[in-house]
Each structure stands twice: as C-alpha cells, then as structure tokens.
Amino acid sequence: MLTPADSLCQDPFPGATTVYPGGPVMLDDGSWASASWASDGTGSVNFNYQMSPVTPGQVITGSAWVKGLGASARIYFYDANGNFLTVTGPVSSGTALAYTRAVITATVPAGAVGARVGVTSSVGATRPALTWTNTVQPWAVGEGCASAVVHAASKDLTMATLGSVYGNLSFAVTEVG
Numbered sequence: 001m002l003t004p005a006d007s008l009c010q011d012p013f014p015g016a017t018t019v020y021p022g023g024p025v026m027l028d029d030g031s032w033a034s035a036s037w038a039s040d041g042t043g044s045v046n047f048n049y050q051m052s053p054v055t056p057g058q059v060i061t062g063s064a065w066v067k068g069l070g071a072s073a074r075i076y077f078y079d080a081n082g083n084f085l086t087v088t089g090p091v092s093s094g095t096a097l098a099y100t101r102a103v104i105t106a107t108v109p110a111g112a113v114g115a116r117v118g119v120t121s122s123v124g125a126t127r128p129a130l131t132w133t134n135t136v137q138p139w140a141v142g143e144g145c146a147s148a149v150v151h152a153a154s155k156d157l158t159m160a161t162l163g164s165v166y167g168n169l170s171f172a173v174t175e176v177g
Contacts, residue, residue, distance in 0.1 A: 001052035001130045002142030009035040009126055019045050022124050027065050028098045036126035041068045044120040047128035051078055051114030058108045062117035063136050064128040065099040071122035073102035077112040085112055090120055099124065103136045149174050
C-alpha cells in the first residue's frame with residue numbers, strides 16, 4: 001500500500017526523534033537495502049507520509065527491517081480528519097547488531113480511514129511495508145499512489161425484483177500524485 005518513495009525510505013514522516021538518511025545497509029539475510037533512516041533510537045519514525053487507506057475491521061500487516069535492541073514495528077491509525085486514533089504494538093524483534101524484520105498484524109479499529117507503519121526504539125530502519133493481509137509478505141517496492149481520481153463512473157440496471165435492485169457499476173481510477 002506504500003508509494004515507491006515511502007517503501008524506499010525517500011520521504012520519512014518523523015516522529016519524536018531526529019531522523020537522517022542512513023545510506024545502504026546489509027540485512028540479516030545478506031541482501032542489501034539501498035537506503036535507510038537512522039536516528040538516536042529514543043523516538044519513533046513513521047515511513048509513509050501519505051496515509052494508506054484502510055477499512056475498519058480489516059486485518060493489515062506492517063513491517064520494517066530495524067536495528068537496535070528492543071526496536072519494534074507499529075501501526076498508527078488516523079480518522080477522516082487526519083487525527084491520530086491509536087497505535088498497535090510494539091512487537092520487539094530488533095537486535096543491537098543486525099537489521100532484522102519486525103512485523104506487526106492488527107485489525108483496523110472503528111473510525112480509522114488511514115494508517116502509517118512506523119518503528120520505535122530503532123537506531124536504523126529500512127524497507128517498510130504495509131499490506132492488506134494477515135501475514136507478512138515478501139518485501140517489494142511499493143505500488144501505492146499518493147493521490148488518485150475516480151472518474152467515468154457508470155451504473156447499469158441488471159435486474160429488479162420485489163425489494164431488490166441489482167446492477168453493474170464501473171469506473172476508472174487514475175493516479176494523479
């Protein structure tokens with residue numbers, strides 16, 4: 001659900017700590033991440049500046065590779081006005097020596113329409129992901145978009161019965177940001 005820039009650590013949304021570019025880092029599986037964020041490990045970093053859309057009751061999974069003893073992943077939820085509602089976590093999995101993947105799965109609370117994935121107590125973080133799934137997925141560059149327009153909507157009546165109307169709805173979605 002993240003944009004390419006968010007998933008590649010190009011646009012952080014700082015939490016309560018100073019965040020700066022950390023450069024390429026080696027992960028615990030031996031692969032390399034091309035960019036990362038570093039901090040003093042005392043606060044939090046939210047990765048996706050543009051909130052990802054969510055639906056109450058839906059299960060979502062967030063993750064990021066983190067470094068730092070006790071570093072953890074979290075999911076932050078927001079209402080339609082952009083106001084913070086609640087946060088899930090932390091689920092600790094960070095170590096002092098290597099970048100390891102911290103994962104958290106949560107059910108979207110009532111009133112939430114947006115979510116951000118973040119980390120806390122991390123001195124380094126990279127490769128964030130947020131998916132509409134109940135399990136962690138292999139990391140990939142995000143294919144979400146920051147803004148889209150729904151247009152060319154049409155509705156065709158298919159069938160009408162006593163007390164029910166059925167139809168087909170079609171529309172186009174265009175990325176604009």
